[in-house]
Amino acid sequence: MPSVRRLRVEGVTEPIGIDVQRPRFSWIVEASENGVQQVSYRLTVERVAPAGAETVWDSGPVTSSDARSADYDGEELLAGTGYRWRITVVTSAGEASARASFRTGLFREQDWGGAMWIGGHSEPASPGAHPAPLLRREFVLPAPIVSAQLYVAAGGYADVRINGRHAPRGVLAPGFTDYDCTVQYDATEVAQLLRPGRNAVSLELGRGFYGMTAANTWQWQRSPWHAEPCARAVLIVSHEDDTRTVLTTDGAWRTADGPTTFDDLYAGESFDFRRVVEGVDRVGFDDSGWRPAAVVSGPRGELRRQRQPPIVVAEALMPSCVKRLGEGTYLVEFSRTIAGWVTVAAAPVAQASVQIGYAESLRADGTANTDDPHSYYDGRFQTAQVEFAGTGERQEWAPKFTYYGFRYVQLTGWPDDHPPTADSISAQCVHTDVEPAGSFCSSEPLLNDIHRIVVDTVLNNLHGIPTDTPTFEKNGWTGDGMVGAELMLLNFDAHELLAKWAADIAATARHTGIPRVIAPHGGWSYDWGSTPTWNAAMPLIAWWLYLYAADERTMATHLDTLVRHARLELERADAEIAATTLGDWVAPDASPGGGNPPEDSRVPATAFLHQTMVAVARAAETLGRTDLANEFRAHADRIAAAFRARFFDPDRNIVRGEQEGEFRQSHNVLALAFGLIPAGREQAVADAVAADVVARGFHLNTGALGTKYLLPMLSRHGHAQTALRVALQTSYPSWGFWLEHGATTTWEHWALASRSRGHYFLGTVDDWLYHDVAGIRPVAPGYRIFEIAPAVTSILEAQASVSTAFGTAAVHWRRLGHEIALDATVPVGAEAILRLPGTEPQVLRSGRHTVRVSCP
Template structure:
C-alpha cells in the first residue's frame, strides 16, 4: 500500500502556508533517505534532492515560496536502501503576501469601536446587529474551481444564496489582531460550479475583536477593538480558461442582520423578524471601507472549529410554570439548536446554559465572581410567524443543562425540539486507552472530553467562564493533549500567541491571546514556564524542531530575565499550586512558601532552554550552568531534614516534594529517597489522599511510581472521597472540575485531569523516550493490582501500542512497534528487552 501523504498535517490541504511547508507520510517500512518533489501543473517548483534521513517528514526551506491559489501536487520517494516507495499529497497555499490582496479592501457596516455600556439593552434597535456584507456574483461559464480567501476582525460565516457554504464556525480563530491576522481559504467549488449568478454573503461576529461586554480580562479595551470587519477575495477558475478575482470593496452592500448582539461570554440576541424580505429587515446600504487590523497575514494552520457532534436530551422537565430544564448526557462546549414553532411572531424564547443544577433545580448560569458587566451564557430569540430551526452562531457555552423560558406553545417543548451541538477545534482523538477498572477508565474518558471542550483555536481554561488560554493550564496539559489528540497544530499556534506577549525585559503574559491589560508584567515563573516547556513538549511528541527554532530567542530572553529577578537563584511567584485541597472552591493558592515552586520551575525553565539549544546547535552552556547554580540554592534554602520545606510553609506540602523530584532539582540519592518516603508517608497519613493542586497533581503519581511506591499511587487514583477523581465520579460527573471540592465553580477544567499522563504512561505503560516517539518505553507499573490495560498512540511513524493482562501470576504483554522505531520494554519481573518494528508478545512473572 502506498504511504499516505499529509501537508501541514492535512490531506489535500487547502489554505496552507506558502513556505516552510511540512510534508509527511506514514512509513510502511525502513527509510534511509527521501526525495520530495513539488509540482505546479507540469512544472517542478521544488525538488529537495536526496536527503539522508530516517524521519518520515521533510520541511521545505523558508526561501522557497509556493504560489498562492494554485493546487500543488507532491511526491516523496522513500528509499529503504533496498527499494523505493512513493507517498503523494496535494496542497493549495493561502494568499498571505499583501500584494495578493490589492483587489480587496477591508469593509464593514460602520467604522469605529462599539460602545460597551449597556450594549445588551441598546442592541434592541439593531445598531449593534451582526453585519452581513454581500455581493452578487455574475453568471458565466461553468466554474472548475472556486476559492474564497477570508481574513477578518472577528469571525465570519460564509453563505452562498443564503445557505451556509462551509462547515466552519467561529472562523477565523482569535489572534492578536495587531500582530497576526489569519487567512482562511475555503473551497466553494460546489456552490459556484454551475456558473450561474449567485449571492455571496459574509456575516460577521464580534468574537474578541469587537466585544461589547466589559470583563475582567479587558477584551473590550484591546488595542484592536473595533466593529467587526472583513477582507475577502473570491477566485473563480472557469471552464473557458477565464480567471476572475472579486474582492471586497465599496461595491459590496452591508445590512444589519437578525443577530442583534453576539457576545462570546454573554450569549446572543436574535430577532427573526429582521430576516430579508420581512418588514423589520435591516436596510441595505453600501459597505464602508475601513482600516484593517495591523497584524501581518498568516495562513491558519490549526484545524477549524466545527460542530463535531450532536447530542439529544436525556430529559425535558417543567420545573416551574413556563420554565423548562433540558438535560443532556454530559458537559460540553457548544450551543443548543432549537426547533421553534410558527404562529407566535413577537414571542421571545430565552435559553440559559449551565454545567450543573442549583438547589432550585435550574441550571447555574450565574456569574458568581462578577466577571462580566452585561450578561452571561444566555441566548434570546424573538420569533416571526414561521416555524424555524434556530441556533446561535458566534458564541459558545459550557453546559450540560439549559433552562428554556417563553416557549410559544401551551403544550411545551418536546425532546425532539432540542439538539446540543458540540463545538470545538476539530482535532481528532489519536489514542486509545482501556483498563479493567471502571474508575480509572472514567478518569481517562472524562479528561479527554474535558480537553476537547477546551480547544477553540487555542487551549482554554473553561468553556463556560473565562475562555482564556492560561499558561499554567497549557503547561501541565500539553503532554496529554499531544498523546490523546491531534493537538500539535493548535498548540503550535498558541505558542506563537504566547511568544507575542513577551518583550525584552518583560515576562510572557498569564493568558494568551491577551488584550494587553490583564496578567501582564506579573511575577509567575510557574505559569510563565509554558513559554519554554510547551514548545519542548511539541518537539518531544512530533520530533519536529521548527517550533523551537521559531521561538528560541524569545525563550532564551525570558529565561535570562527570570534568572535576573531571582536574587541568589531563589525565584518567587504569585501563582503556585493553584486549587490545592483546602483552598477556596473558586480558586486560590495553598498556604505554601511560593518561592519553593517558583525556584523549582526556574530550574525546569533553564534545563529546558539548555536542551532546546542543544537540539538547535546553539550554545546553551550558560543555561545549564545557571540551572545547577539554582539547584544548589534550592537545596540550601529548602531541603531540611530530608524533606522539602519552605520557611513560609504551613505544614507539609506534597507538591514541594513532587516538583523537587520530578524536575531533578534534588540530585542526592539519599535526599531523593528521603523526600519520596516522606511524600508516600504523607499520602498514607491522609488516608491515601492527595494534597496537590493544578501544578503538583501532574507529577504526583509518576513520582511515587518511579520511587517505588506504585501501590500508593494506585491507592490515590482509586480513592473515592474528597479530594479525589473518584469523588467527582461518585457525584455523577462527566468531566473534570476546576477544584477538588464538589462545590467547584467550573466543571470544565482539565488541569486536575493530568493524572491521564500516569494512566497512559504507567498503568498501560506507554510513553515516549526520544523525540517523535522514535524510541518509546513500555513499562506497565501496576500489573496484578490492575488486571489488564491497553494504550495506543498515533505517532509520526505510525501507531505504537501495548496491551497486557495479568492472570495466574503471569503477565502477557503485546507491543506494536511502528516502522522506524524501537520499543524498550521493562517487564514486571525486572527484566528488560528491546523490540524493533512489528507486533511482539512476551510473558513475565509478576514481581
C-alpha cells in the same frame, strides 16, 4: 509489502492556503513484516496547470533511515496555485510510493487582489444592542468552473453563505489572535457552491474577541485593537478555459443590520426572527434599500493562514430529561457537560420572547445555576434571547458568534402549548477539529471513566486555543495549557493548535520580554507580580512539541524570545530563589473559588524557574547553539543548588518551605520530577510522599501544579500500588469523588462547591495512565525511541496507543497468573525499550512483538 501513508503538508492533509515558501512535507511508512527500515526517500513536487503538470522540485534520492519529513527546496511557489507531490521510499522490504496535493495561499499583500476591509454602519439602536452587520454581493462567472478558493480574514467572526448554502468552513471563524500582531485567514474550496452565470455571496459578522462590548474583568472590551467587526475576503475562481475570475471585498458590497441583534462571547447572543429577510444570500435579492459597505482600516496584524484546525460542530446530543418548572419555564438536561450551544425550534402563533440560560450545575432549588460567582461580567451572562415572530411557521435558531459551557439549559418564556421535546431542542458539541491520536483502556472501570472525562473536558476547552473553561473565562491561561499540553498531545493531533498558541504566548512577550499569563492577551492590567510557574509554559510546550511531535521549528522560531524571557526571569529572582503569586492553585486546602494553598509558593516558583532554564538549554542544544546551552545549564545548576540549600531538609529528607506546618506533597513531587533532590536522597523523599498519602487515607493533597507529577513520582519510586489506590479513591478529594457525584468532566476544584465543571488542569492524571499504567512514553523526538515500561502492574490489563511522527505505537499487557503477556507495536523507523518488572531491558525494532515474563 510496505506502504506510505499519512501524507501531510505543514501538518495538514490535502491543505488549502499554505502560505510559507518552504513548507514541510511529512509521511509515515507501514509494513506487515518486522524489522523493516526505510533506506532512502525521494520527493517530487509538480505545479498543476491546464496545459499539464510541471516539476518544480525533485529532491533526488536521499539516504535516510529515520527521516519522516522534508522541507521544500525548489522553485518559488506561486500564490493561490495547486500542487501535487509524490513521496517514494525504498525500504529493506521493498519500494512504496504515494501522492497527495496542496494549494498555496496568499503570500503577499498584492495576492489579495486589492481586497479591502469592509464592515457595516451599525450604531447601537439602544444600550446593549449591537446588530451584526450583513454584507452581500452578486457577481458573474463567465465560464465553467474548475476550482474556486475563498480566503476570508476577519476582525471577529465571519459567517459566509454562497447561493443559499453555507461555505464549508468551520464555525466561530477565523481563529482568535492578538489582532495587532497576527490576523488569521481561512481558505476553503467552494467550487461546489458556484455555477456559471450570476452568483451571490453574503457575510454576517460577529464580534468575537475583536469587538466585544460587554464589560468583563479581562477588559477585552478595551483591547488595543478594539473596533467594529470587519472582514477582508477574496474569491479566486479558475475556469476551464484557463482564465480566472477574482472577486474581492470592497465598497461595492451592500450592507444592512441583520437579525442577530447582539453577540458577546461572555454575555451570549440575541436573535430576532421579526428582522429576518429571506434571500440575502441568493441571486436577485433586492438590496436597493441597503447602504454601501463601510471601508475600514481593519486590524493591524500580519495576515497569516489559520494553521490550527477549524472549530466545528462535532456532535449533537438529544435531551436526557425535560422538566417543567413553572409557567413557560423548562429545565432541559443533557447527558454530559459540553461546550457549544443548543438549537431551538418553535412555531408559536403569537410572538414569543424566549430566554435561554446555560449552566453547568443546578442550584439547590433545582433551577439552572447561571450565576457569575466572581462578578466578572457587567450585565447578562451565559444567556441567549430569541424573539419568535409568531407566524405559526416553524422557526429554528442556533447561535453563530458565541458558545457556552453547559449541561443544563433553562428556557423562560417558552410557549406552553408546545413544550420542548427532542424535536424542538438539541445540543451541539463545538470544539477545534483535532483528530484523535491516542487511546487508553484498562481492566479498571474507574480508570477508564477518569480517562473519558479528562478527554471530554479537554475537547470542551479547545477553541482555537486551549482555554481554561468554556463557561466562565474562555481565556488561554498559560499555566493551564502548560500542565495540560502533554495530555493534549497524547490524546489528540494537537500539534498545530499548540504551535499556534506558542506564537500567541510569544506575542504577549514582545513588549516586556516576559510572557503574560493569558494568551492571546488584550491588555488586561494583571498586577499580581512575578509568575514563573505560569510563564514556564512557553519553553516547556516548545520542548514537548519537539519530544512528542519532532517539531524543532517552534523552538527555532521562538528561541530569541525564550532566551530573553529566561534571562529576565533570572533578574527577577532573589539569589536564584523565585517568587510567584500563582502557586499550586486550588489544592484541596485552597478556596474552592480559586487560590493558593497555605504554603511557601517560592518552592514551586523556583522549581519552575529551574525547569525554564533546563528547557531553554535543551532547545539551544538541539538547535546547535552550544553557547546558549552552556549558559542556561549553568543557570539551572545554580538554581538547583540554591533550591536545595533553601528548601531541602536533610535531616527529614523532605522539601519544605519556610513557616510550613505540614508536609506538602506538591513541593516534594515537583522537586523529584525536576531533579532537584540531592543525589542519593530521591528514594527517601518518595517514601515520605507515600507516607503522607497513606496518612491521609490514600488521598492526594495537590493542586494544578503538583497533581501532574504525584502519581508518576510514586509509581517510578516503588510506590505504584499507593499511586493506584489514590487513582481509585472515591472519597474527597479524588477524581472518583467527582464521578460519584455525577461528574462528566473534570472540575476547577476538588470540592463540590467548585465554580467551574469544565477545567482540565486537575485531569493530568491522564499522563500517568498512558506513561505508567499502560507504560508508553517518548524518549527521543517524535517517539523515534520510546519506552514501554508499565509500572502499575497489579491490575489485570491495560492498553494504549499513540500516533507518532513514525506511525502508531501501541502496547497491550495482561496479567495471566504470575506472568505478564505483552503485545507491542513499534512503527517503522522507531524502536522501543521494553522494561518489565524483574527483567533486563530489551530493544524492540519495528513491527509487532509478543513477550511473556514472570511477574510476582
